[in-house]
Amino acid sequence: DVKVTQSSRYLVKRTGEKVFLECVQDMDHENMFWYRQDPGLGLRLIYFSYDVKMKEKGDIPEGYSVSREKKERFSLILESASTNQTSMYLCASIPQTGRGQTQYFGPGTRLLVL
Amino acid sequence: QQQVKQSPQSLIVQKGGISIINCAYENTAFDYFPWYQQFPGKGPALLIAIRPDVSEKKEGRFTISFNKSAKQFSLHIMDSQPGDSATYFCAASGNAGNMLTFGGGTRLMVKP
Numbered sequence: 001d002v003k004v005t006q007s008s009r010y011l012v013k014r015t016g017e018k019v020f021l022e023c024v025q026d027m028d029h030e031n032m033f034w035y036r037q038d039p040g041l042g043l044r045l046i047y048f049s050y051d052v053k054m055k056e057k058g059d060i061p062e063g064y065s066v067s068r069e070k071k072e073r074f075s076l077i078l079e080s081a082s083t084n085q086t087s088m089y090l091c092a093s094i095p096q097t098g099r100g101q102t103q104y105f106g107p108g109t110r111l112l113v114l
Numbered sequence: 115q116q117q118v119k120q121s122p123q124s125l126i127v128q129k130g131g132i133s134i135i136n137c138a139y140e141n142t143a144f145d146y147f148p149w150y151q152q153f154p155g156k157g158p159a160l161l162i163a164i165r166p167d168v169s170e171k172k173e174g175r176f177t178i179s180f181n182k183s184a185k186q187f188s189l190h191i192m193d194s195q196p197g198d199s200a201t202y203f204c205a206a207s208g209n210a211g212n213m214l215t216f217g218g219g220t221r222l223m224v225k226p
Binding site for chain 1: 118155
């Protein structure tokens with residue numbers, strides 16, 4: 001079974017703090033994604049990566065950056081957390097580039113920025 | 115601007131009833147339409163998916179109906195069970211390959 005794990009289930013941070021969210025997948029998947037989930041807005045893509053050290057902006061990249069130094073690990077960074085970044089963050093991966101592939105999601109990190 | 119619009123936002127159904135969730139899309143380049151199911155405390159997981167060359171796909175109690183001309187697709191859950199209570203997301207992808215555009219989600223509650 002594919003396993004996607006996220007470093008924290010819940011996080012509470014202060015405005016202005018630098019926040020790291022980590023995601024690890026154990027199936028040698030090439031592509032990894034970061035989404036945020038908000039009520040009524042569904043899942044919105046923040047960044048994705050199709051290879052080590054490669055990254056592409058998604059629909060809402062402002063205020064975020066990412067890092068992919070190893071194939072299995074994809075980190076989301078909030079350089080200076082703000083209250084409007086309070087959300088559920090979901091990581092996902094797929095085996096390789098190609099149409100119609102199943103995305104495998106981690107359990108999510110619920111972030112509260114005070 | 116949501117390219118995939120999902121309704122309703124929430125739905126309450128009695129056990130044994132039919133749950134229906136609808137989605138509409140705008141981008142005619144979309145050619146893959148999955149539905150994801152998310153239980154509380156879990157990430158979404160693929161439930162069922164359809165491509166536009168068929169109008170319906172059925173897997174057990176779950177059916178996707180697809181109307182290409184209307185740019186709409188829907189999920190029907192027959193004989194709904196309390197264990198189906200979850201949030202459901204429709205999604206679509208097209209020429210961009212891996213990228214999924216998600217609907218806003220529907221929180222389904224099936225009452226015993």
